[in-house]
Amino acid sequence: MDKSYLMAPGPVTVDPEVLAEMSRPVIHHRSPEFSAILTEVREGLKYLYQTRNDVLILASSGTGGMEASVVNLLSPGDKAIVVRGGKFGERWSELCNAYKVEAINLEVTWGEAVDPQEVKKALDDNPDVKAVFVQAHETSTGVKHPVRELGIMLKERPNTVLVVDAISALGVYELKTDDWGLDVVVTGSQKALSLPPGLAFVSVSEKAWKFAQEARLPRYYFDFLRERKAIARQTTAFTPAVSLIIGLREVLNKIIKTGLPALYAHHRRLSEATKAGITAMGLELFSKAPSESVTAVKAPEGIDAQDVVKLLREEYGITIAGGQAQARGKIFRISHMGYLDEWDMLIALAALERVLNRLGYPVEPGKGVAAAEAYLVQN
Amino acid sequence: MDKSYLMAPGPVTVDPEVLAEMSRPVIHHRSPEFSAILTEVREGLKYLYQTRNDVLILASSGTGGMEASVVNLLSPGDKAIVVRGGKFGERWSELCNAYKVEAINLEVTWGEAVDPQEVKKALDDNPDVKAVFVQAHETSTGVKHPVRELGIMLKERPNTVLVVDAISALGVYELKTDDWGLDVVVTGSQKALSLPPGLAFVSVSEKAWKFAQEARLPRYYFDFLRERKAIARQTTAFTPAVSLIIGLREVLNKIIKTGLPALYAHHRRLSEATKAGITAMGLELFSKAPSESVTAVKAPEGIDAQDVVKLLREEYGITIAGGQAQARGKIFRISHMGYLDEWDMLIALAALERVLNRLGYPVEPGKGVAAAEAYLVQN
Numbered sequence: 001m002d003k004s005y006l007m008a009p010g011p012v013t014v015d016p017e018v019l020a021e022m023s024r025p026v027i028h029h030r031s032p033e034f035s036a037i038l039t040e041v042r043e044g045l046k047y048l049y050q051t052r053n054d055v056l057i058l059a060s061s062g063t064g065g066m067e068a069s070v071v072n073l074l075s076p077g078d079k080a081i082v083v084r085g086g087k088f089g090e091r092w093s094e095l096c097n098a099y100k101v102e103a104i105n106l107e108v109t110w111g112e113a114v115d116p117q118e119v120k121k122a123l124d125d126n127p128d129v130k131a132v133f134v135q136a137h138e139t140s141t142g143v144k145h146p147v148r149e150l151g152i153m154l155k156e157r158p159n160t161v162l163v164v165d166a167i168s169a170l171g172v173y174e175l176k177t178d179d180w181g182l183d184v185v186v187t188g189s190q191k192a193l194s195l196p197p198g199l200a201f202v203s204v205s206e207k208a209w210k211f212a213q214e215a216r217l218p219r220y221y222f223d224f225l226r227e228r229k230a231i232a233r234q235t236t237a238f239t240p241a242v243s244l245i246i247g248l249r250e251v252l253n254k255i256i257k258t259g260l261p262a263l264y265a266h267h268r269r270l271s272e273a274t275k276a277g278i279t280a281m282g283l284e285l286f287s288k289a290p291s292e293s294v295t296a297v298k299a300p301e302g303i304d305a306q307d308v309v310k311l312l313r314e315e316y317g318i319t320i321a322g323g324q325a326q327a328r329g330k331i332f333r334i335s336h337m338g339y340l341d342e343w344d345m346l347i348a349l350a351a352l353e354r355v356l357n358r359l360g361y362p363v364e365p366g367k368g369v370a371a372a373e374a375y376l377v378q379n
Numbered sequence: 380m381d382k383s384y385l386m387a388p389g390p391v392t393v394d395p396e397v398l399a400e401m402s403r404p405v406i407h408h409r410s411p412e413f414s415a416i417l418t419e420v421r422e423g424l425k426y427l428y429q430t431r432n433d434v435l436i437l438a439s440s441g442t443g444g445m446e447a448s449v450v451n452l453l454s455p456g457d458k459a460i461v462v463r464g465g466k467f468g469e470r471w472s473e474l475c476n477a478y479k480v481e482a483i484n485l486e487v488t489w490g491e492a493v494d495p496q497e498v499k500k501a502l503d504d505n506p507d508v509k510a511v512f513v514q515a516h517e518t519s520t521g522v523k524h525p526v527r528e529l530g531i532m533l534k535e536r537p538n539t540v541l542v543v544d545a546i547s548a549l550g551v552y553e554l555k556t557d558d559w560g561l562d563v564v565v566t567g568s569q570k571a572l573s574l575p576p577g578l579a580f581v582s583v584s585e586k587a588w589k590f591a592q593e594a595r596l597p598r599y600y601f602d603f604l605r606e607r608k609a610i611a612r613q614t615t616a617f618t619p620a621v622s623l624i625i626g627l628r629e630v631l632n633k634i635i636k637t638g639l640p641a642l643y644a645h646h647r648r649l650s651e652a653t654k655a656g657i658t659a660m661g662l663e664l665f666s667k668a669p670s671e672s673v674t675a676v677k678a679p680e681g682i683d684a685q686d687v688v689k690l691l692r693e694e695y696g697i698t699i700a701g702g703q704a705q706a707r708g709k710i711f712r713i714s715h716m717g718y719l720d721e722w723d724m725l726i727a728l729a730a731l732e733r734v735l736n737r738l739g740y741p742v743e744p745g746k747g748v749a750a751a752e753a754y755l756v757q758n
Contacts, residue, residue: 011621014405059438059576060443061620098597220473221446241575241577242390243577
């Protein structure tokens with residue numbers, strides 16, 4: 001047998017039923033049949049997002065959704081606060097630089113969450129800041145930033161919008177777009193939605209729509225107003241990624257049937273079991289604000305985390321992720337997103353034990369697995 | 380039986396073998412396995428494009444590829460000539476406007492091809508023009524513009540690049556990127572490549588790379604230089620649309636096996652047979668420079684072309700396209716792109732005869748079909 005396991009934080013494992021759905025014959029994007037599908041998925045996205053506002057669907061990776069959020073809200077020379085505590089926080093800065101938005105970077109140590117008081121101070125020091133850019137979950141470090149607190153803080157500031165990259169958060173754990181005052185929330189198809197990559201989604205609050213009316217940064221393919229007009233006609237501004245949207249309908253229907261509370265509980269269960277196993281092996285979590293999306297683990301002293309990733313892939317067909325940029329070689333990351341269940345976590349832990357032993361870090365065989373299984377049986 | 384036929388100029392019918400290939404389990408985009416696939420499809424794209432230069436792969440619709448071509452080559456205030464003879468010519472103008480590029484619009488009557496001498500005159504009148512934007516095939520009118528002549532003309536002008544939207548041309552009929560001096564050629568997945576929508580491709584000549592070094596328009600997601608760096612590392616700048624690229628490999632392998640000459644002959648055969656059938660019904664072609672991609676037909680006097688489209692869909696499950704913008708209601712368009720064969724053209728013509736009769740335009744049953752079949756047997 002030559003089974004493979006994809007446990008990296010995106011692309012993730014896709015449910016074979018969804019893959020089968022996407023392999024149905026392609027239909028025309030301007031047909032009544034496809035309009036009906038669009039209407040259905042747009043309702044489903046509102047449930048997923050917990051929003052009454054429209055959720056835009058873009059044919060791009062998640063970064064396209066991030067770029068869309070910059071160019072549709074701001075004008076050249078505008079100021080923005082960027083929470084920078086990982087590779088994706090840095091991406092917000094890079095986007096601001098590319099578009100001549102003045103980024104006030106709040107440097108956060110990788111592995112730590114931003115302190116909301118730091119954001120408050122930066123806002124007080126810079127009352128003309130137009131936007132705060134942050135990750136709900138920083139995929140590169142496994143850290144959850146306190147977006148709920150930031151949302152409540154920014155609700156009181158009519159001249160500043162909160163823009164949240166929730167690419168590896170939405171659908172994993174609770175994130176209430178409207179209730180928490182998250183003005184713009186970006187996600188992608190290839191994380192918690194368990195689809196192949198190629199779609200980005202962006203919710204836009206009433207407050208953010210006002211910003212979109214004023215924003216003077218140039219844009220065409222990623223244009224919120226153009227997309228909103230297309231929604232009114234039950235279509236998209238440009239040719240949509242038809243097959244992915246058909247897969248999306250299947251996924252959203254499954255999510256609605258499961259219910260968000262059960263979906264969140266599922267990710268929590270996988271995450272807690274994995275973290276119990278990791279701790280039992282004597283390993284340390286990298287994140288000080290660990291998420292249900294990803295378990296980021298420090299490689300033991302003297303072991304290159306990339307070797308852990310490589311051996312898992314080569315010996316056992318298990319794909320997890322290493323660290324990126326400054327965390328490369330230092331951490332490895334196991335995803336709980338995608339079409340995975342609790343048995344998959346036991347597999348990952350068992351294989352990890354073997355690999356660590358081979359690399360010279362002694363683990364009693366089954367120790368991590370047993371701790372995870374004990375958690376699963378008790379919870 | 381409830382069979383459906385997709386004969387619109389994109390999205391097109393996808394080969395079920397390709398759909399099946401795309402329904403294989405998703406793999407990680409940073410794995411050695413996926414790098415090997417990328418390398419393979421990049422070679423295949425060079426064959427398709429007839430180029431020695433790199434072909435960039437973007438996760439977007441074709442419009443994203445068009446936008447990329449504007450923002451990577453030009454700076455604010457630059458001048459560009461736009462050949463505007465259809466909806467997609469207009470899109471070049473809109474992109475220029477969005478990015479503050481001064482568009483010199485060469486208005487071409489819908490249904491006609493641009494006269495290369497008009498372009499030459501505009502170039503002579505505006506020696507500081509940085510780029511000429513044109514469609515190889517204007518999908519909205521079924522017109523082939525003379526990009527070969529334009530390429531030869533621009534080879535002699537080192538300060539001007541030729542940018543060709545070949546979204547519904549590349550892979551349909553001969554288009555020699557390097558030999559003809561086409562500096563930037565854009566295509567998408569959902570036309571001649573017979574894949575679902577979601578990928579754009581852009582070839583960049585050495586001359587165009589120099590422009591990309593100088594261009595000051597803002598960009599991030601669509602950045603040629605960033606993509607070129609990623610190619611050197613056998614990866615992509617941002618998460619690629621993995622499943623579509625796996626389908627692309629399958630399609631390109633089939634194209635290589637078939638060979639471009641046979642592929643072009645196939646489209647010519649379908650197109651000529653259809654045109655013979657259309658003419659035999661007493662109908663008139665809309666395009667004065669008809670393509671092998673699409674047959675654009677004028678609706679008979681007193682008949683709304685949208686009714687033709689609607690009845691074909693509702694009564695026979697056949698999806699063709701109507702006209703867009705100023706051509707709406709006046710023309711309908713039958714595609715020869717995608718996973719279609721000569722029998723499909725007979726089906727389209729037979730159903731069209733029935734629909735026209737029903738709408739009050741008398742056609743002797745089988746007349747168009749017979750003319751098409753006669754062409755097919757003789758050629």
